[in-house]
Amino acid sequence: MKLQLAIDVLSSEEALALAYKTRKYVDIIEIGTPLIKHEGVKLVRQMKALFPRKKLLVDLKTMDVGEYEADFCFEAGADIVTVLGVADLRTIEGAIKSAKKHGKKVVVDLINVPDKPKMAKKVKKMGADYVGIHSGIDQQNAGQSPLKDLKRVRKKVKVPFVVAGGIDEKNVGRILRQKPAVVVVGGAITGAKDPKKAAKCIAKRLKGR
Numbered sequence: 001m002k003l004q005l006a007i008d009v010l011s012s013e014e015a016l017a018l019a020y021k022t023r024k025y026v027d028i029i030e031i032g033t034p035l036i037k038h039e040g041v042k043l044v045r046q047m048k049a050l051f052p053r054k055k056l057l058v059d060l061k062t063m064d065v066g067e068y069e070a071d072f073c074f075e076a077g078a079d080i081v082t083v084l085g086v087a088d089l090r091t092i093e094g095a096i097k098s099a100k101k102h103g104k105k106v107v108v109d110l111i112n113v114p115d116k117p118k119m120a121k122k123v124k125k126m127g128a129d130y131v132g133i134h135s136g137i138d139q140q141n142a143g144q145s146p147l148k149d150l151k152r153v154r155k156k157v158k159v160p161f162v163v164a165g166g167i168d169e170k171n172v173g174r175i176l177r178q179k180p181a182v183v184v185v186g187g188a189i190t191g192a193k194d195p196k197k198a199a200k201c202i203a204k205r206l207k208g209r
């Protein structure tokens with residue numbers, strides 16, 4: 001089980017500093033959607049150059065031109081990209097095609113997909129490496145959590161899951177019982193007074209489960 005750090009700040013300097021502080025405890029560094037939009041693909045190159053041993057995920061949330069968007073991120077050093085499950089199937093196919101071409105991986109994010117088990121089965125057959133169960137920030141602010149969806153989809157589909165959405169030290173235990181492949185933590189680490197300490201605490205929970 002891997003710990004992924006979601007970095008959604010808006011400056012490269014702050015993002016790189018957070019990655020440096022937490023590097024000992026996280027397995028995957030995520031360049032979040034707001035961050036990649038604000039700073040661009042140059043940050044992918046910077047991050048990979050500074051942390052070559054870490055897996056680097058770019059949270060593109062691609063909705064169109066899947067192969068094209070995945071291509072330029074993989075070429076810049078990304079190891080994993082995300083594509084939306086609500087996108088056209090040809091868009092998802094394009095992202096998967098790019099990943100196979102570059103020897104990299106794709107997460108199909110099921111945020112806002114009405115029938116998550118059905119789509120999870122479909123993208124598994126298409127060759128997706130991971131299925132993302134994700135409650136976005138706006139959904140979290142409305143009281144939603146990814147746990148219910150994770151339980152429901154996991155019962156029906158055997159696939160590596162990436163789970164994200166409001167996960168912190170208090171609720172991570174309930175997530176871990178569902179055995180996802182990757183646990184994504186953002187604000188509980190990046191917004192902590194001591195990000196290094198917060199990352200260490202959550203990493204210990206993953207390793208000690």
